[in-house]
Amino acid sequence: MTAGIPSKTLAMVQTAPRRLEAQELPIPGIRDDDALLRIEACGICGSDYEQFEGTLRTPVPVVPGHEPLGTIAKIGDGAAKRWGVDVGDRVAVETMLTCRFCPACLAGDYPLCRSRRIYSYIPLAEPPGLWGAYAEYMYLAPNSIVHKVDPALPPEIAVLFNPLGAGFRWAVEIPQTRPGDTVLILGPGQRGLASVIACREVGAGTVIVTGLAADARKLALAREFGADHTIDVENEDTRQRVREITDGRGADVVVEVSSYATAPVAEALDCAAPGGTIVLAGIKGFAPIPDFISDKIVIQEIAIRGALGVTSTGYASAIRLIESRRSPIEKMHTHDFSLRDAELAIRTLAREIPGEESIHSCLLPGRD
Ligand SMILES: [Zn+2]
Ligand SMILES: [Zn+2]
Secondary structure (H helix, E strand, C coil), X not given: CCXXXXXXXXXXXXXXXXXXEEEEEECCCCCCCCEEEEEEEEEECHHHHHHHHCCCCCCCCECCCCCEEEEEEEECHHHHHHHCCCCCCEEEECCEECCCCCHHHHCCCHHHCCCCEECCCCECCCCCCCCCCCECEEEECCCCCEEECCCCCCHHHXXXXXXXXXXXXXXXXXXXXXXXCCEEEECCCHHHHHHHHHHHHCCCCCEEEEECHHHHHHHXXXXXXXXXXXXXXXXXXHHHHHHHHCCCCCEEEEEECCCCCCHHHHHHHHHEEEEEEEEEXXXXXXXXXXXXXXXXXXXXXXXXXXXXXXCHHHHHHHHHHHHHCCCCHHHHEEEEECHHHHHHHHHHHCCCCCCCCCCEXXXXXXXX
C-alpha cells in the first residue's frame, strides 16, 4: 500500500504575510479512517490572495491551498468504505471540514457548522501538518468530503470543479433560479463566469453580466459562455441598461460576485425585479455600503441571501458538467504554475504582474 510514497513532501509554507517558503515536510502515516492525497492541481482564487496578504489572519506557519484535486495515494479501510474511493482514484476535495452531528450539519447546512474548519487555514503545528494543497501530498481527515472525478480530464480543467461549484450554488441553488428567469451577474471574475455557465445549464432566460472597462476579455468570455448582454459599468449606466433589457421589470435573480466594490450592492437593489432574489457573495472588507436604501427591499419584497461556501450538490453539478465536456469551460483557464511558483501565481491573480491577466489559474505540483 505504501509503495511509491516518499517519506517527505515539498510544500510551500506561509510563514508571515506575503512570505511563502519551500520546505520539505514529513509525510504522515494514516489510520483506518483517513487518507493521503497526491495533489495533481490546486486552484487559486481571491481567498489565496487574502491569505497571502495576511488580511484573513490565518495562523502561521501554514500550508495554504484550499482547492485540491488529486489522487488517493493511501487510504485506511474505514475511509475507503465510507467515502467509496480507493488508492488510485482521482478526487475533488471539499474545502470545509464539519462535525456532521450539530443541528446545522444534520439539516444539510454544513457551511454553518459551529465546529467548521477549513483546509489551508489549519496551522502546521497541528498534526499531521499537511492541511493544504500547496504541496505534493496532503492529509485527508476522517470528516473530509471527496468526489470522484474522471481521470482522463486534464488536471487544470478538472480542478475548475471549485469555481464552477460556486456558480451552481450561488447563481442557481440559493436563488432557486428557474427556466426562463432573468439573471443579472455583477462581476465577471471566475465566479461570475461560472455563474453564467450554471444559469445556462438550468435554462435561465436572459443572462446579463457587468464588469469594468478593463474586464473586456472576461465580458467577451461571458458572452461565449451564453450571456445575452454585457455591461461596461464605467461607460454605461447599469440601472438604465437593465431597465431597457428587461422592459422595466428588473432581474428575477441578481448575483453579486465583485470583490471589494461596494457600488454593485446598492445597484443590485435597483436592478432586482419585485419579489426578486439578490445573492451577495463578494467580500467587501467590512466596508459599509453607501446609498443602501433598505426601503427598496421592503417595498419590492426583495429577498437577500449571503453565500460563502459551496456544498456537495453544487460540486456534484459542476463535476457532472465538466465530465460531460459539453461546455467550453476550459476557456476560463488562463495560467498554470509550478508549486514553487505559488507566489507568482498569487501575484498574477492580483494583477501585480504587468501584462498578465489571470481568470482561472492553478498550481500543478509534480510538474516542476
Ligand atoms: Zn478558493
Ligand atoms: Zn456541525
